[in-house]
Amino acid sequence: MPSWDLNILVKPRKCYNVKAIIKGFLSREKNIIPKYHVVLVKMKFQQMGSKSSSNFVYIIMDEGTKEAAVIDPSGSVKDIVAILKAWGATLKYVVHTHGHGDHTGGTQGLIAQCGGKLVAHPSSPMHPALPVRNNERLYLGKTDLLFLNTPGHSYDSICMAAGKYLFTGDTLFIDECGYAEQVGGDSALMWDSIFNRILKLDDDYIICPGHDLKASAKKTDTLGNQRKSNYALKPRTKDEFRAFMMSA
Numbered sequence: 001m002p003s004w005d006l007n008i009l010v011k012p013r014k015c016y017n018v019k020a021i022i023k024g025f026l027s028r029e030k031n032i033i034p035k036y037h038v039v040l041v042k043m044k045f046q047q048m049g050s051k052s053s054s055n056f057v058y059i060i061m062d063e064g065t066k067e068a069a070v071i072d073p074s075g076s077v078k079d080i081v082a083i084l085k086a087w088g089a090t091l092k093y094v095v096h097t098h099g100h101g102d103h104t105g106g107t108q109g110l111i112a113q114c115g116g117k118l119v120a121h122p123s124s125p126m127h128p129a130l131p132v133r134n135n136e137r138l139y140l141g142k143t144d145l146l147f148l149n150t151p152g153h154s155y156d157s158i159c160m161a162a163g164k165y166l167f168t169g170d171t172l173f174i175d176e177c178g179y180a181e182q183v184g185g186d187s188a189l190m191w192d193s194i195f196n197r198i199l200k201l202d203d204d205y206i207i208c209p210g211h212d213l214k215a216s217a218k219k220t221d222t223l224g225n226q227r228k229s230n231y232a233l234k235p236r237t238k239d240e241f242r243a244f245m246m247s248a
């Protein structure tokens with residue numbers, strides 16, 4: 001079932017979930033409110049498992065404009081299109097977290113049926129219409145999409161933050177991280193991506209991985225929880241992390 005998500009974005013870049021506000025999170029920082037422009041954003045979110053693989057596909061939509069993005073369109077294009085139609089969505093972006101075939105297989109069919117522009121890192125083998133580099137943004141209505149370049153699993157790996165969600169592709173899974181020792185991978189780059197980019201983000205972000213590795217019963221989890229439970233995120237030096245990845 002799709003979930004509804006109401007966030008308050010405090011520009012230039014702060015996102016508060018309504019539940020967190022109810023818990024008094026915002027009240028502790030209310031002194032910042034007068035300085036910023038506050039925008040109410042309602043976003044729809046759907047995680048789709050694949051029948052034939054462990055891949056996850058994600059669909060998000062800005063409720064104000066009905067503009068949608070599909071992240072890593074593997075699996076059944078028919079099912080993705082059915083959800084977009086049910087939501088009355090206009091597909092604006094197809095986002096690749098990286099160019100591996102198990103994340104990109106439905107791209108051509110989806111764009112042929114629904115339109116939308118391909119978004120990926122400039123080094124993607126899929127030649128994106130909208131190449132995105134580290135810290136660049138795109139917009140679905142008032143929902144801003146922040147891209148982080150997170151090489152390691154592959155050179156073109158990116159993560160995308162949208163509201164409270166963080167789509168991590170094959171860089172970070174629930175209670176696991178992606179492989180970095182295959183062709184095109186680099187565990188030293190992976191260390192930088194995890195420890196100097198992803199783990200610098202707020203604990204409230206909900207990690208939306210590219211695969212269900214079944215290392216946990218959870219399909220998503222907060223970054224705060226993952227800091228505690230994910231053995232790949234234990235503090236390690238770069239050399240220690242490389243040795244860890246080689247031994248995994």
Ligand SMILES: [Fe+2]
Binds near residue numbers: 100
């Ligand atoms: Fe991959």
